[in-house]
Amino acid sequence: xxxxxxxxxxxxCAACTMRVEKALQRLDGVANANANLALENATVEFDPAKLKxxxxxxxxxxxxxxxxxxxxxxxxxxxxxxxxxxxxxRDFAVxxxxxxxxxxxxxxxxxxxxxxxxxxxxxxxxxxxIIQLILTVPCLVxxxxxxxxxxxxxxxxxxNMDSLIALSTTASFLYSLWGTIWVALGHPEAAANLxxxxxxxxxxxxxxxxxxxxxxxxxxxxAISELVNLAPETALLREADGERPCPVAxxxxxxxxxxxxxxxxxxxxxxxxxxxxxxxSMLTGESAPVAKTAGDEVFAGTINGTGRLVxxxxxxxxxxxxxxxxxLVEQAQVRKAPVQRLADRVVGVFVPIxxxxxxxxxxxxxxxxxxxxxxxxxxxxxxVISCPCPLGIATPAAVMIGxxxxxxxxxxxxxxxVLQALAKIDTIVLDKTGTITExxxxxxxxxxxxxxxQKSPGTLSREQLLIYAxxxxxxxxxxxxLAFTAYAAQHGLVLPETKDFQALPGRxxxxxxxxxxVRLEGGQVFVDEQLAARFKVADALKxxxxxxxxxxGQDGRQVVMxxxxxxxxxxxxxxxxxxxxxxxxxxxxxxxxxxAELQAQPRADGKPRRVAFVGxxxxxxxxxxxxxxxxxxxxxxxxxxxSADVVLTRSSLSDVDQGIRLxxxxxxxxxxxxxxxxxxxxxxxxxxxxxLTLFGGPLLNPMIAALAMSCSDVCVVLNALRLxxxxx
Numbered sequence: 001x002x003x004x005x006x007x008x009x010x011x012x013c014a015a016c017t018m019r020v021e022k023a024l025q026r027l028d029g030v031a032n033a034n035a036n037l038a039l040e041n042a043t044v045e046f047d048p049a050k051l052k053x054x055x056x057x058x059x060x061x062x063x064x065x066x067x068x069x070x071x072x073x074x075x076x077x078x079x080x081x082x083x084x085x086x087x088x089x090r091d092f093a094v095x096x097x098x099x100x101x102x103x104x105x106x107x108x109x110x111x112x113x114x115x116x117x118x119x120x121x122x123x124x125x126x127x128x129x130i131i132q133l134i135l136t137v138p139c140l141v142x143x144x145x146x147x148x149x150x151x152x153x154x155x156x157x158x159x160n161m162d163s164l165i166a167l168s169t170t171a172s173f174l175y176s177l178w179g180t181i182w183v184a185l186g187h188p189e190a191a192a193n194l195x196x197x198x199x200x201x202x203x204x205x206x207x208x209x210x211x212x213x214x215x216x217x218x219x220x221x222x223a224i225s226e227l228v229n230l231a232p233e234t235a236l237l238r239e240a241d242g243e244r245p246c247p248v249a250x251x252x253x254x255x256x257x258x259x260x261x262x263x264x265x266x267x268x269x270x271x272x273x274x275x276x277x278x279x280x281s282m283l284t285g286e287s288a289p290v291a292k293t294a295g296d297e298v299f300a301g302t303i304n305g306t307g308r309l310v311x312x313x314x315x316x317x318x319x320x321x322x323x324x325x326x327x328l329v330e331q332a333q334v335r336k337a338p339v340q341r342l343a344d345r346v347v348g349v350f351v352p353i354x355x356x357x358x359x360x361x362x363x364x365x366x367x368x369x370x371x372x373x374x375x376x377x378x379x380x381x382x383x384v385i386s387c388p389c390p391l392g393i394a395t396p397a398a399v400m401i402g403x404x405x406x407x408x409x410x411x412x413x414x415x416x417x418v419l420q421a422l423a424k425i426d427t428i429v430l431d432k433t434g435t436i437t438e439x440x441x442x443x444x445x446x447x448x449x450x451x452x453x454q455k456s457p458g459t460l461s462r463e464q465l466l467i468y469a470x471x472x473x474x475x476x477x478x479x480x481x482l483a484f485t486a487y488a489a490q491h492g493l494v495l496p497e498t499k500d501f502q503a504l505p506g507r508x509x510x511x512x513x514x515x516x517x518v519r520l521e522g523g524q525v526f527v528d529e530q531l532a533a534r535f536k537v538a539d540a541l542k543x544x545x546x547x548x549x550x551x552x553g554q555d556g557r558q559v560v561m562x563x564x565x566x567x568x569x570x571x572x573x574x575x576x577x578x579x580x581x582x583x584x585x586x587x588x589x590x591x592x593x594x595x596a597e598l599q600a601q602p603r604a605d606g607k608p609r610r611v612a613f614v615g616x617x618x619x620x621x622x623x624x625x626x627x628x629x630x631x632x633x634x635x636x637x638x639x640x641x642x643s644a645d646v647v648l649t650r651s652s653l654s655d656v657d658q659g660i661r662l663x664x665x666x667x668x669x670x671x672x673x674x675x676x677x678x679x680x681x682x683x684x685x686x687x688x689x690x691x692l693t694l695f696g697g698p699l700l701n702p703m704i705a706a707l708a709m710s711c712s713d714v715c716v717v718l719n720a721l722r723l724x725x726x727x728x
Contacts, residue, residue: 003045012160019064019158089211098139103201118131129176132197139199142207149162165384167355168383172702175372201703227407230301235266258310261276265301265303266300267316268316272294279303325412354382355383395674397720399415402669406662411658418645418646418663422629429627431591431613432573436561448533469533475511516528549653563585564584570584613626613631634651673716
């Protein structure tokens with residue numbers, strides 16, 4: 001099977017996405033199709049032996065939609081979207097101007113506003129009606145998209161939101177046209193029952209609503225825009241004859257790229273010349289700049305400091321670290337949350353049901369003697385006020401903003417279903433090495449030894465003893481040696497040269513340092529065969545582990561540590577970070593089994609336990625896959641990251657709690673949106689049907705119905721946008 005994403009134009013509501021999905025799923029060879037209204041695309045899983053990409057695109061175009069250029073960059077698509085919104089503003093402006101003129105003509109005489117005699121429905125009913133007819137035509141042209149989309153959808157038995165607007169405005173326009181003809185035939189009283197102003201106002205208001213919704217939906221992809229804008233569009237390419245600007249898209253592997261002070265790194269590469277400090281906070285979340293010199297790696301989108309660097313491009317295009325992050329975010333925003341399935345089922349039958357309700361309501365009022373004008377008002381109001389758009393946009397808009405906000409904080413959440421699962425987590429299982437601890441040996445304790453009856457050789461100071469030990473270990477390849485050399489580098493210690501270095505297999509190492517015989521063995525330092533110091537080397541805790549674990553244990557969540565290390569070491573680490581439950585000496589192959597055992601244990605309230613596992617190694621991949629949510633520390637292996645549902649690029653445990661809180665906030669937002677969308681239709685459709693009239697209330701005006709429908713769309717998107725400011 002092959003998976004592809006196709007950018008689609010012309011989708012306006014949830015019914016449109018259902019129509020696209022059905023058109024694709026009818027094809028033999030399509031295993032799954034998922035259209036996304038917020039992203040305006042469809043992700044399709046298909047068998048390339050049975051279908052070609054062209055077949056998928058043809059099915060979409062036959063359904064009445066357009067295909068965007070798949071090769072276009074995100075920036076180009078954003079510019080195309082800006083042009084589309086500009087066109088929507090233009091059409092709205094045309095409709096609004098003529099709608100205002102029509103409202104003045106239709107209602108001016110009621111409000112005693114000044115108007116010429118030929119616009120008086122009593123003095124000159126024919127000119128009054130004909131001028132309204134003429135002014136309505138530009139509004140119909142401005143709203144042409146409703147008809148070119150809505151009517152083909154009806155004929156293909158898959159009506160959408162545009163179909164409702166097309167039917168309602170056509171009904172009101174044709175009724176008004178019939179009234180105009182009736183006036184021309186000598187019945188001036190027909191001029192009192194025209195809906196030209198309603199037709200124009202409905203088009204204007206809904207055009208405004210769709211434009212505002214499109215602008216708001218554009219903000220839901222701000223996170224991707226910010227990520228894309230991190231990388232420059234041009235780079236300075238070094239060639240044999242000098243340096244020249246070059247589009248980043250044209251760079252090749254092995255090209256030498258120059259970045260000046262303050263400039264952005266264009267692609268991933270390795271420094272060949274120069275030294276500088278580089279701001280890598282967009283990747284690591286750490287504000288402190290990182291020193292770079294020959295041989296060091298640099299990454300696309302990071303910002304150069306005060307030095308000038310020349311680096312060789314070794315990852316370009318979709319292979320850069322930044323491109324992988326963008327890809328993860330885009331994929332996450334395509335994947336639906338399970339809660340969306342209910343909305344999808346409702347949308348699938350919504351428009352046909354609403355159309356039937358509108359026809360029955362209008363016919364009922366007509367048969368009960370309320371006349372054609374009353375029946376048409378009810379019909380138009382029901383069709384206009386009904387809105388499946390909030391149902392379709394409620395979940396994807398919130399998912400886009402939630403995952404986007406997470407990405408900006410270094411929390412990459414792979415989809416709506418992951419967000420929903422993460423929000424329900426009640427048990428967090430943590431791997432020890434590399435997750436709670438740094439994952440590498442560190443010098444955590446040191447003491448100089450002065451035994452009874454002897455002194456440390458030559459009155460060596462504490463710093464000198466450290467320098468001697470580090471000097472010996474500098475020549476060793478043992479992992480423990482890294483703890484000494486790292487400590488020396490961190491504290492700026494200058495190490496002298498050594499002579500006669502000799503490794504002591506399984507025990508330590510020895511060498512001549514500054515005229516002294518120095519030997520390290522069993523965590524002790526001997527100088528000239530006298531015990532001089534003791535060292536403790538261990539896998540140090542990450543600085544924020546204890547505080548992060550304390551936060552994870554809030555809200556009734558259980559925190560468990562799982563490690564292959566010895567029980568004594570595990571107990572020491574667990575105590576240091578405040579974990580009560582832990583499993584030690586667990587073989588890599590058994591980690592997933594432990595996760596399964598925890599999942600099988602019910603909670604105190606009898607509900608199934610939801611388990612998240614946090615790890616970073618190759619041996620963690622099975623456990624990451626077994627857990628309800630697998631969370632990979634970003635500094636871990638590619639295998640672990642690929643197996644995980646959530647990736648923490650900053651390698652900080654505090655981001656686990658942040659991710660859970662973000663997921664819960666997103667799910668609250670989705671439920672709010674769906675609740676509003678369902679309630680809106682449950683309340684508004686009966687009112688549009690004339691319910692209030694039965695109790696002596698007013699009949700809903702179609703123009704008010706259009707305003708309510710437009711507001712409902714925008715309100716749902718604006719509520720989703722609140723996620724960008726919610727405290728987590």
